[in-house]
Amino acid sequence: MSKYSSVFDIVGPSMIGPSSSHTAGAAKIGLMARNIFNAQPQNVQIILYGSFAKTYKGHGTDLALIGGLLGYSADDRRIVNSAQDALRLGININLTTSDEETDHPNTAKIIMNRDNRTFEIVGISPGGGRAEIVEINGFKVKAAADNNFLLVFHHDRYGVIAAVANLLASHGINIGHMEVARKSKGAEALMVIQTDQQVPDDITIELKELAHVTGIVAFNKNSGR
Numbered sequence: 001m002s003k004y005s006s007v008f009d010i011v012g013p014s015m016i017g018p019s020s021s022h023t024a025g026a027a028k029i030g031l032m033a034r035n036i037f038n039a040q041p042q043n044v045q046i047i048l049y050g051s052f053a054k055t056y057k058g059h060g061t062d063l064a065l066i067g068g069l070l071g072y073s074a075d076d077r078r079i080v081n082s083a084q085d086a087l088r089l090g091i092n093i094n095l096t097t098s099d100e101e102t103d104h105p106n107t108a109k110i111i112m113n114r115d116n117r118t119f120e121i122v123g124i125s126p127g128g129g130r131a132e133i134v135e136i137n138g139f140k141v142k143a144a145a146d147n148n149f150l151l152v153f154h155h156d157r158y159g160v161i162a163a164v165a166n167l168l169a170s171h172g173i174n175i176g177h178m179e180v181a182r183k184s185k186g187a188e189a190l191m192v193i194q195t196d197q198q199v200p201d202d203i204t205i206e207l208k209e210l211a212h213v214t215g216i217v218a219f220n221k222n223s224g225r
Contacts, residue, residue: 025106025125026052026061027079028145030068032133033110033121036151036217041112044069046095050105052125053097062095065108069093074129103134139181139190146221147176148198152191152207153215156182160212164191167206173197188214 034040046065048056056062060079066086067079078085086093106125111118122135131145143149154160161180168175174196182189198220207216 023060023064024074024129025127025131026064026108027068027072027074027076028129028131029108029121029123029125029133030065030110031071031073032068032123032131032143032145032219033112033119034069034071035219036121036133036136037112037114037119038217039114039117040071040089040091041069041114042091043113044091044093045109045111046093047109047111048095048097049100049102049107049109052106052108053099056097061108065110066093069110069112136190138183141179141181141190141192143192143194143219147219148195148221149219150191150193150195150199150204150207151215151217151219152193152213154189154191155212155214156184156186156189157212160189160210161191163210164193164207164213167210168193168195168199168203171203173199173203 046062048061052061063079063082064074067076067082068074069091070078070082070085070089072078072082083093104124104126108123110121110123112121120135120137121133123131123133125131133141133143135141136151143151152164165175165178175193176196177194179192180189181192199218201218204216204218207213
């Protein structure tokens with residue numbers, strides 16, 4: 001008989017669970033989704049694809065994703081009770097699996113709702129406890145959990161990208177990588193900006209006040225937010 005009574009009795013460095021991709025990576029996907037939503041959702045739909053869909057019960061992927069959505073880090077032992085914690089907090093979680101093919105085998109789609117506000121996040125776990133967000137509200141992006149990054153939601157207008165870059169430069173924030181996506185010319189757009197430094201709250205407030213900017217999310221790798 002195994003000396004472990006639960007998959008969560010196996011603890012590695014900075015993770016809980018037997019699989020870095022299916023457990024630790026999944027927890028990071030959930031936590032990134034929560035922080036991008038910038039609130040604790042009331043209703044959550046989780047759709048698992050590929051390997052996630054096939055092995056999630058044995059590897060605790062469902063509990064890890066839920067734990068991340070509750071704000072638990074990958075090494076937080078509360079993950080084992082995350083489903084009960086969500087129920088106690090009145091969070092409605094619906095988890096399903098899909099046979100649809102995806103670009104990566106460890107893929108989860110998370111649809112979050114609160115007060116008539118809805119966000120749809122697609123995340124992947126490439127292995128080694130890493131996590132990336134690859135889609136936000138239909139925008140194709142690449143945002144990794146081990147980087148500092150900014151999400152700048154804005155109207156597609158002339159000069160917005162330059163205004164954001166100039167404001168960051170004025171505060172000594174260096175841009176390591178930037179991607180810009182838009183749904184159509186002149187419509188809603190999204191900047192994903194990887195920064196060498198963490199972006200403090202006072203700078204995000206300034207960014208929100210720029211013309212045509214509709215929303216800001218700052219993800220700082222050390223704090224998880």
